[in-house]
Amino acid sequence: MKTIKHILISALCLLAFAACKNENKEASTTSTVSDTEATNAKTGQAFIQDDEATPNCLQIAIGSPDHKTLVAAVQAAQVENALVNVGPLTVFAPTDAAFDALPEGTVENLVKPENKATLADILKYHVTPGNLNTSILTKLPKLGQANNKYVQVEVIDGKPVIGGANIIASVKAGNGIVHVIDKVLLPPSE
Numbered sequence: 001m002k003t004i005k006h007i008l009i010s011a012l013c014l015l016a017f018a019a020c021k022n023e024n025k026e027a028s029t030t031s032t033v034s035d036t037e038a039t040n041a042k043t044g045q046a047f048i049q050d051d052e053a054t055p056n057c058l059q060i061a062i063g064s065p066d067h068k069t070l071v072a073a074v075q076a077a078q079v080e081n082a083l084v085n086v087g088p089l090t091v092f093a094p095t096d097a098a099f100d101a102l103p104e105g106t107v108e109n110l111v112k113p114e115n116k117a118t119l120a121d122i123l124k125y126h127v128t129p130g131n132l133n134t135s136i137l138t139k140l141p142k143l144g145q146a147n148n149k150y151v152q153v154e155v156i157d158g159k160p161v162i163g164g165a166n167i168i169a170s171v172k173a174g175n176g177i178v179h180v181i182d183k184v185l186l187p188p189s190e
Contacts, residue, residue, distance in 0.1 A: 007154045010180075018116050034187075054172070054173065054174035055173060055174060056083065056084045056173050056174045056175045057083045057084065057087075057089055057091045057175055057176055057178050058074070058080055058083035058084050058171045059084075059173075060093075060171050060173055060178045061074070061083070061091075061093055061178065064093075064180075066095045066096055066097075066180070067093055067094075067095065067096065067180075068096055069094075069096045069099040069100075069107060070094060070095075070096075070099070072094055072111065073099075073107070073111060073119060073122075073123060074111075074123060075109065075110040076110075076116065076119060077116055077119040077120040077123055078116070078120075079120050079123055080122065080125065082123075082127065082146065083127070084175065085175065086171075086175055087131070087175035087176040088127070088128075088129070088130055088131035088171075088175060088176040088177075089127055089129065089130075089131075089175055089176035089177075090127070090128040090129075090130055090131060090143075090176055090177050090179065091126060091127050091128075091133040091165075091173075091176065091177070091178045091179070092126045092127075092162055092165065092179050092181045092183050092185060093126070093178050093179065093180050093181065094126070094165070094182070094184045094185070095168075095180060095181070095182065096182060096184050097182070098165075098181065098182055098184050099184055101183070101184075102184055121187060122184075122185075122186060122187060123150065124146040124147035125145045125147050125149060125184055125185050125186070125187040126143060126144060126145070127146040128143045128144065128145055128146070128151075129144070129146070131156070131176045131177055132174075132177065133170065133177060134159065134160055134167060134170060134179075137153055137160035137162070137167075138153075138158070138159070138160045140149070140153050140157045141153060143162070145187075147187060149187045149188060151163040151185060162179070162181060162185065163183070163184035163185045163186075164180065164183055164185075165181035165182055165184075165185060166178065166182045166183070167181055168180050168181065168182055
């Protein structure tokens with residue numbers, strides 16, 4: 001009798017073990033599909049959701065009703081992660097009106113996939129390493145930009161003018177500062 005009891009218990013244990021093994025296979029298959037989907041999704045710091053931290057430079061632009069063109073350009077050039085780096089960063093953010101002031105068709109041409117590198121270069125020309133408020137900017141003759149080019153700084157009526165653009169507002173960011181400007185900065189041609 002004990003032998004039959006041991007055989008039944010052993011058989012039940014084997015069945016339970018086999019059932020657990022099948023569940024693990026199903027879970028790993030589901031995990032593989034999810035991992036594949038995640039690989040196809042956009043990755044990097046720019047796509048992390050965090051409602052509690054101070055907004056970073058990109059989040060400030062996304063949340064602004066006056067920077068829709070800038071956000072579209074950043075997305076077309078796929079430089080989102082550059083604006084969310086730990087920094088600190090100083091970002092000069094042209095308004096939609098500043099983009100509208102460019103010659104007709106300029107923005108539409110720049111956001112084409114074949115012009116991605118040119119657009120990225122222009123956008124990086126709007127980013128300076130460091131957390132530079134307006135009082136610091138008045139003390140600097142030029143700024144080294146993220147695209148390895150320089151932009152001139154003038155002081156007019158005690159206010160910094162960056163590459164001919166006026167700062168019309170400044171917003172502190174979690175990774176630096178965003179200065180809203182009234183003109184698109186174009187890097188010098190080589």
